[in-house]
Amino acid sequence: MGILKDKNILVTGVLTESSIAFHIARIAQEQGASVVLSSFGRALSITNRIAARLPKPAPVIELDVTNVEHLDSLAANLKSHFDHIDGVVHSIGFAPEAALGGNFLNTQWEDVATAVHVSTFSYKSLTMACKPLFRKEGASVVGLTFDATVAWPKYDWMGVAKAGLESANRYLARDLGVENIRCNLIAAGPIKTMAAKSIPGFEDFESVWSERAPLAWDVSDPIPAAQGAVALLSDFFPKTTGEIIHVDGGVHAIGG
Numbered sequence: 280m281g282i283l284k285d286k287n288i289l290v291t292g293v294l295t296e297s298s299i300a301f302h303i304a305r306i307a308q309e310q311g312a313s314v315v316l317s318s319f320g321r322a323l324s325i326t327n328r329i330a331a332r333l334p335k336p337a338p339v340i341e342l343d344v345t346n347v348e349h350l351d352s353l354a355a356n357l358k359s360h361f362d363h364i365d366g367v368v369h370s371i372g373f374a375p376e377a378a379l380g381g382n383f384l385n386t387q388w389e390d391v392a393t394a395v396h397v398s399t400f401s402y403k404s405l406t407m408a409c410k411p412l413f414r415k416e417g418a419s420v421v422g423l424t425f426d427a428t429v430a431w432p433k434y435d436w437m438g439v440a441k442a443g444l445e446s447a448n449r450y451l452a453r454d455l456g457v458e459n460i461r462c463n464l465i466a467a468g469p470i471k472t473m474a475a476k477s478i479p480g481f482e483d484f485e486s487v488w489s490e491r492a493p494l495a496w497d498v499s500d501p502i503p504a505a506q507g508a509v510a511l512l513s514d515f516f517p518k519t520t521g522e523i524i525h526v527d528g529g530v531h532a533i534g535g
Contacts, residue, residue, distance in 0.1 A: 281310030282513040287361040288312045292370025293326050299423060299470060300370035301329060302505035308334045310509060315360050317342035344371055344401035353408040364412040366512040369405055369422035372398040378436035386436055394436050399443035406451060417459025421511045424464045426531050432483050445523060452521030461520040463511045467504035468496050468527035492528030
């Protein structure tokens with residue numbers, strides 16, 4: 280009997296076995312949950328292949344969180360697999376190359392808008408698209424962030440988008456708490472995922488963590504962050520919402 284026994288969970292953002300989202304889906308299944316994954320475009324076939332590597336094969340539905348038609352049909356698509364949803368994992372983030380890498384002062388609005396739409400606004404969009412399938416007993420929404428309380432080298436407008444995500448999490452918690460919907464974020468330390476490869480100077484993060492983390496940090500190990508997300512999806516945090524749980528080896532608490 281696991282901590283997610285009989286729960287139905289939607290996990291977005293599974294692309295490779297190194298992704299935090301993949302391990303959230305894996306551990307959720309091991310803890311008793313039924314899982315549906317989402318993907319879209321060229322990544323859809325990749326996610327279908329990766330889904331077969333989970334303990335139990337998971338269905339994959341098409342979902343582009345910037346596509347209004349996809350969001351409008353999400354509840355109906357999920358209903359072909361579940362009669363309700365207990366948890367949603369938002370593992371979605373993207374910024375165009377021009378919005379990263381030390382180009383902060385020169386980035387054009389169109390690129391900033393893309394970063395904010397995909398990485399920030401979609402947290403609200405996804406939650407509201409799933410809301411019709413939440414039961415009156417409530418649900419848990421969990422997103423992934425990278426500590427946005429400081430300015431990181433070369434993270435630029437993705438850092439701004441993550442700050443927006445963290446703020447959006449608080450507002451969602453405020454407005455949905457009356458329906459017992461909990462909204463929380465995991466602030467993970469740097470992990471060598473597909474998304475990390477698109478961040479110029481990612482090795483700078485590695486050096487910061489190797490020097491400052493009180494708890495030894497392994498950039499190739501996504502499991503601690505995944506375990507944190509699964510814990511938030513469970514009933515073990517029934518009165519926690521609007522929170523950011525740091526799974527970063529303690530770096531957030533240590534001065535420079």
